[in-house]
Amino acid sequence: MESELKDLxxxxxxxxxxxxxxxxxxxxxxxxxxxxxxxxADDILELEKKFAAYARNDVYGTMGRGKLPLKEKxxxxxxxxxxxxxxxVLGITLVVVYYLICRICTLFSAPNQxxxxxxxxxxxxGWRRAVIVRSGRFLSRSLLFLVGFYWINDTHKDSANTxxxxxxxANNQSExxxxxxxxxxxxxxxxxxxxxxxxxxxxxxxxxxxAKIPLVGLISKCxxxxxxxxxxxxxxxxxxxxxxxxxVHEAHHSESGPIMMLFPEGTTTNGDYLLPFKTGxxxxxxxxxxxxxxxxxxxxxxxxxxxxxxxxxxxxxxQFVNHMEVTWLPAYYPSQEEKDDPKLYANNVRRxxxxxxxxxxxxxxxxxxxxxxxxLNGNNSLPxxxxxxxx
Numbered sequence: 455m456e457s458e459l460k461d462l463x464x465x466x467x468x469x470x471x472x473x474x475x476x477x478x479x480x481x482x483x484x485x486x487x488x489x490x491x492x493x494x495a496d497d498i499l500e501l502e503k504k505f506a507a508y509a510r511n512d513v514y515g516t517m518g519r520g521k522l523p524l525k526e527k528x529x530x531x532x533x534x535x536x537x538x539x540x541x542x543v544l545g546i547t548l549v550v551v552y553y554l555i556c557r558i559c560t561l562f563s564a565p566n567q568x569x570x571x572x573x574x575x576x577x578x579x580g581w582r583r584a585v586i587v588r589s590g591r592f593l594s595r596s597l598l599f600l601v602g603f604y605w606i607n608d609t610h611k612d613s614a615n616t617x618x619x620x621x622x623x624a625n626n627q628s629e630x631x632x633x634x635x636x637x638x639x640x641x642x643x644x645x646x647x648x649x650x651x652x653x654x655x656x657x658x659x660x661x662x663x664x665a666k667i668p669l670v671g672l673i674s675k676c677x678x679x680x681x682x683x684x685x686x687x688x689x690x691x692x693x694x695x696x697x698x699x700x701x702v703h704e705a706h707h708s709e710s711g712p713i714m715m716l717f718p719e720g721t722t723t724n725g726d727y728l729l730p731f732k733t734g735x736x737x738x739x740x741x742x743x744x745x746x747x748x749x750x751x752x753x754x755x756x757x758x759x760x761x762x763x764x765x766x767x768x769x770x771x772x773q774f775v776n777h778m779e780v781t782w783l784p785a786y787y788p789s790q791e792e793k794d795d796p797k798l799y800a801n802n803v804r805r806x807x808x809x810x811x812x813x814x815x816x817x818x819x820x821x822x823x824x825x826x827x828x829x830l831n832g833n834n835s836l837p838x839x840x841x842x843x844x845x
Contacts, residue, residue: 498830505826507727507816508759512751517830518761518769526753533772541771544600552593553669556676559586565675572697573665576657576678576712586676587655594652598645602776606649610782611810634713634785635706635740638803640813641717642725642747643758649747649778651677656715657701659694659734678712699737706740718800721820724759725749728813731800739793744803746781746811760827783810 498516502509514520522530556575559582565573578586598606637656639646650656657678665671665681680701682694704711718731725748735742749756754769756776761769770776786806792799808815 501826501829505818505822507723507729507814507818508823508826509724510755510757510760511724512755513753514755514761514769516760518765529753530769530772533774534768537774538768538771541600545597548593548597548600549669549673552589553672555589556586556672559583560672560676572681573675574657574678574712575676577710579710590673590676591652591655594648594655598648598652598778601645601771602773603645603778604775607777607779608653608782609780611784613784632741632785632787633706633709634743635702635704635738636714636716636735637743637745638716638718638731638735638807639745640725640728640747640807640811641719641722642749643722643756645749645756645778646717646747649780650715650745653780654713654715657712658715659698680714695734695737698734702735702738702740706738718804719819721823722758723816724755724757726814727816728804728808728811729816729819731804733796733800736788736792736796736799736803739788739796739799741785741787742803743785744783744807744810746783746807746813748779748781748811750777750779760830781811783807 502516510516510518513522513526559578560575563575563578563582565575566577567573575586576583637650637654639650647658650658655677657680658674660674660679660681662681664674664679667674678701680694680697698714698716701711701714705713714735716735718733718735719729720732721729723729754773756770756778758766783806786803788799792802804815807813
C-alpha cells in the first residue's frame with residue numbers, strides 16, 4: 455500500500471532525494487499562500503498555470519483554503535456535526551474488523567520472507583487466503599460507500615474499442631490467455647488504493663514503516679506489499695525495482711502469485727493530467743492492465759494534490775455524495791521491442807491511457823510538486839520559479 459501521509463513541507467535541499475513511494479502533500483495549515491501582499495493572487499495564478507497538474511479548481515480553492523460562499527459554509531457546518539463523526543466511527547470500526555479477520559487468518563502462520571526486508575502473507579493458500587481476499591474486497595468497498603461513493607461507474611473496454619498497441623495481431627492472439635503481471639493506474643488520491651483493493655485486491659508498494667503501523671501493518675502484509683527500505687542495504691539486495699520486477703514476473707507466470715498494482719507516475723495529480731511514467735512496472739516485460747480513474751465533482755475535489763491530508767479527509771467526509779469513474783482497458787501485450795526497452799514500453803502505455811482517458815500529458819513530476827507546495831507555503835527562495843521559462 456502506497457503511503458501518502460508524509461509531511462513534505464520542509465524546504466527542499468540539493469542533498470534531499472525524493473522518495474519514489476511517497477506523495478508530496480502539505481500538512482501545514484498555518485502557512486501562508488505565498489506572501490501576504492498585493493502580488494500574492496497573481497503569483498498563485500502564475501504558479502497554478504506553471505504547475506497545472508497539481509492545481510485545485512474546486513470550490514475550496516488552492517490548498518483547500520479559499521474563501522467559501524455562505525451556502526457552502528452552512529453545508530460544511532452541518533456536515534461537521536453530523537456526517538463527520540458518524541463516518542469516522544464507522545470507518546475505524548471497519549478497519550478494526552478487517553484487522554481482526556487478518557489476525558485470525560494468519561494465526562500460527564509465518565510470513566513469506568524470500569526477499570531481504572520483505573515479508574507478506576499474500577502467498578497463504580486455502581480458506582485463509584480466500585477469507586482475507588473476499589472480506590478485504592467487501593470491506594474496502596464498504597469504506598468507499600461510507601465516504602459517499604454509493605455507486606462507481608466501471609467501464610471495461612475491449613480491444614476493438616481501443617487503439618492498437620505495438621504488438622502484432624498474431625502475438626495478441628497467441629498471448630490472449632496469458633495472465634497480466636501488473637495493473638497500472640493513474641494516481642489521483644489515496645482513495646485509489648481502496649478502489650483497487652475492492653476490485654482486484656492486488657499488492658502495492660509501501661514505505662517500510664507502514665508494516666509497523668498498528669492495524670494497517672498487518673493488513674499491508676496480507677496485501678503482499680513490497681516495502682521500500684531507504685537505509686543502506688547489503689550488496690546483494692536487489693532494491694525495490696528488482697523485487698517489483700520479480701513479483702510482476704511471478705504474477706504473470708503463476709496463478710498463485712499476487713498481482714501487483716503500481717502507480718507509475720509516482721505521485722498524485724488533480725486528475726486531469728498524466729505525468730511521466732517510471733519503468734518499474736514494465737521491467738519484467740509482462741503484460742499490464744491499464745486503468746484510468748476519474749473523480750467528477752461539483753463542490754469538493756477528491757483529488758489529493760495541493761491540500762493537506764487532514765483538510766482533505768475532513769472535507770471529503772463532509773461531502774454527502776462523491777463520484778468515481780473507472781475505465782479498464784484491455785491487457786497491453788508488449789512487442790519484443792518494448793520488452794527490450796522498458797522506457798519505450800512505459801511511454802507507449804502512457805500515451806494509450808492519455809488518449810483513452812482524455813488526459814493531458816505533462817512533463818513535470820514530484821520535484822516540481824515539491825517546489826509548488828513550498829512556494830504556496832511561503833518559501834521565499836522558491837518564487838523565482840515563476841519567472842523561469844517553460845521548456
